[in-house]
Amino acid sequence: MVDVVVERIQERVPEYARPGNHTYLSNTREAVAEAFEAFLARVGTTGPPDDGFRERFRSLGAGEAHEGRSLDSLQVAMRTAAVMMWRRITEVQMADPRVFPQRYVGPVAEALFLFLEELAGAAMVGYNQAQAQVSGELRRRRGRLVNLLLSDSAPSPEAVAELALAAEWRLPAQVAVIALGGRKVETEPPPTLPSDVLCDFNRVDPCLVVPDPDGPGRIQSLGNVLRGWHAAVGPTVEVTDAATSLCRARDTLSLVSAGYVPAEGVVRWVDHLAASLLFRDEELMRTMISLRLSPLHELRSAQRERLSETLLAWLQCGFNAKKVAVLLHVHPQTVRYRLRQLEELFGDRLNDTDQRFEMEAALRVLSLSGRIGPGTDPAAGP
Template identity: 75%
Template structure:
């Protein structure tokens, strides 16, 4: 074997006689069972009497670790350290089990400490085989060995975490598709897929639809872990558990800064499709400029607007028929009378309050009201008609007068 001087310089065990490994090997072999027991005492996760896989894996890792260390004694060229692959595999296993690397690191430190104790015992009992001058290099080598094992485990852990995260994302994507399917999901199917996606079904959810950004914009990286998301759509959507919880929307707003966030009603998990439909309606009203484009817009805060625009054709017909008496007026007069009529309806027919709201003289309000009475006649004294007039005037404010062109054949309409 050709010497690798760089390796010899970094391997503290290279200067030791190779025979030292042969003298230490029986001592290491005899302590494997004891080390395994001590690891199981220190790490309860590895002590599973009914599962021999954990015992077998722990024992094999200890044996391969011991042999990997001994194989470095007196070696000036890198050995084929296959044991590193073992520890990469162990690190990956911790990721797949959903644990951190803490347990594995405790196990490795425990084994190395016991190795050092045994080496110290051998040095004291057989100083001719293991002289004092070897103690320093062996201690340094043990430290570096532990560092190398930890590095291999971390490498395997990180690689597995990427795979696990990718699989969880795929499963959660399928879960979103199931929850938002038009037919509505069966509770049994939701429970099964939620378990596979590591998602605990909550008592209530709200569906969020996002807009206001280019479809190429990267998804936010800081969404709460229990929020399901699908950014592979023109209108990305989220399923938010416990949407009415304290600070929930504030946290979501921080994570989604720069987006328009339309929030559907709070529903049970199996009713998520209905929340999606309301959220999409709300976002369309935001995009049309009918609902002010605040960052977070909740459907529940705009019920009247949602109701008025649920059937756009019907809404246009109502506005055209109920406000037809204003259409033929000059634009300035039409604007003033429409504004006064809406204020009068909203103020409980109190002319003084209307004057204060519009910043005009009460006598001006009374004059305009007389004009409105001439235009609308008895309809101003019908509760049903006043309700329709207020709704139509609200639509006019939200959409602009150009949305209120008259229909031919009906300039007055029936009362009520």
Template identity: 45%
Template sequence: MDVIRAHLPELAEEMLGEIQASVPEYARPGDEKYVTAVRRAVEEALRLFLTRAADGGSRPGRMTEVFRAIGKGEAYEGRPLDSLQAALRICARVAWRRLALSAETLDLSRQGLCGAGEAILVYLDEIAAAAAEGYAEAHIKVAGELELRRRRLLDLLVADPPPDPRAVEDLARAVGWPVPKTLAGVALAARTSGTGSRAGPSRTPAGRDGVTPGPSAPPDAPARPTLPPDVLSDLDRSDPYLVVPDPGGPGRTAMLDGALRGWVAVLGPPVPVHEAAQSLRLAREALGLARRGVLPSGRVVRCADHLATLIIFKDEALVRVIRRVRLAPLRALRPSQRDRIAETLLAWLQCGYNANEVAARLHVHPQTVRYRLRQATELFSDQLASPDDRFELEIALRARALSLRAAPDAGR
């Protein structure tokens, strides 16, 4: 090993040059401090190799300690382990090449040359294993710390009142999360066989958001979704949720539909970052309606598509009063007749009082529509003259139709 000891500085320089030329992660020619650190690591590796060779390989303690520390450092720096392993192989290759070129000058026998080569390979295996062990240990710790910071960022985003924007920016920078212009909360619940079906009314107490929750989730929760790294999630709480940046971006809806199979999921409205709590609150309210069957729950439900329904069900006690007052004329009818008149009258109000459009929507003959409308006009004549009365009547009819979707008998 005399050739390595005699030429250690220039050998270290040659190794450093080849590492920087071949491994992009270590190519920082303008960063003198970083280059010096890499050079010292190379020189330390050479010195440890010479010490190990002199001791006959009997004391690996210091070597293992050093390369475990190097592996940990790479994990903390966020570089892949492959880069470190590639650098170690380059060092071994350069050492072997220099030894082979000097073999004749040093009058090394073939046996001596083979022994030196074997010592280099054994050393490479041992330091690579020590570095990998340190890297794996630190990587687990780094991943855990990163996940904790992402959870903290998630909690901060949906805090009410909103946090200081600087606190959000600092924590987002620490976890590598680009702060978007808009985001949306996604409320989640495990899908059950009864979710979204026309089941009877639930007797479960109302949840925190004031909306009666649907059936409780089964013991076997759905598979954890595979989500892009910019989607923040907390799936371990009783009311799991996500925060999705740029929810209106290309492919975002399709991504959520694919990732959240097995979940009832509601995407809140897109909002600025400081309004994330409001987006999540609306998503949770809509989730309660989806689980009751008021809103469809086959795919990801978008709050933006159901704002009128959210308004109607915001105060269900008030809506029950409106229905009782405005739909009183229907009580005198048979249930089947009551349904036909209510359905036709609602479609007529929504279609701008055009009987032909009502007929096309309900798939019935225009004459049938006109007959039903004559009945409806007789029943509701005092409510159809005033715009305010017509508005309340439409609210009542909409609420009735939505309630029938969730629970046909209870809705009547």
């Protein structure tokens, strides 16, 4: 009967059909034999199977997890054995009721179903324990891979490839790093991410390593997953340059956190290069604002607001008063009047290309930081 069941199991579960592996075949046969013997010993008793037998099926469940399979194959095998055992019992009962009286059919059937349920439960326990262990080890390996990729010194391609293989991470051609902020990981569960995205929410500054980030909708789809987070993505780089992408992403995230850049989805560093440059050295920008916009210091707040806004628009529109009027929604004559005021205040400075460049940079900083507005002193800086 054991041999027949093993053959039937191998027919129904291709994963278990390994004719060249005598050890595997022997183990399968041994498991079936033990199950039969344990069931026959169980009939007529009320206690559960002994711990050793439960451990056997916990080990089988764990083996399925380590093989990378679900429990479906093992459950099919157990059901197959149970069905064939019951078929044999009914054959015996029908052939000679004196050997197996009818009154025993019900209790034995109940015992068989209960026994099968206990085997499945033991296998599930082993499977879950092994899967948790495998998952935990994989997380540790991936955490080590993140640390390697984001280390201060660029890792060697060989080291990255070796650890990527151990972490079951397909090595991409390029990556980008997303810096995260704005939520407390301790109080909220991390988002569910695609399996190929490396993540480390245990870092002081959580981040993601995204393979092949320029794929269609790649970053946008992550933005949907990361709702509620402040997120900024650095440039696309070679895998060994991931630390550079992280640095740029953090620069951009700081702009988002400060309110200089809107927190809309995953903010791209490449879309805010000017802001990243202007806020790189805030002390320098405060000095530039103080020096290059000094003629505006003594004006009343309302007049200072109007002239600052007009000067920035004039510099951005290539000194075209009509374009400035359209941009500011005012009459061209109003723009010309304000420009005459600016010429009186700044004089020849407006003819100096270097000073015009620095004025525009200073005004852009004030605009991004919300410092151009009624009652605001441009000299106050960002």
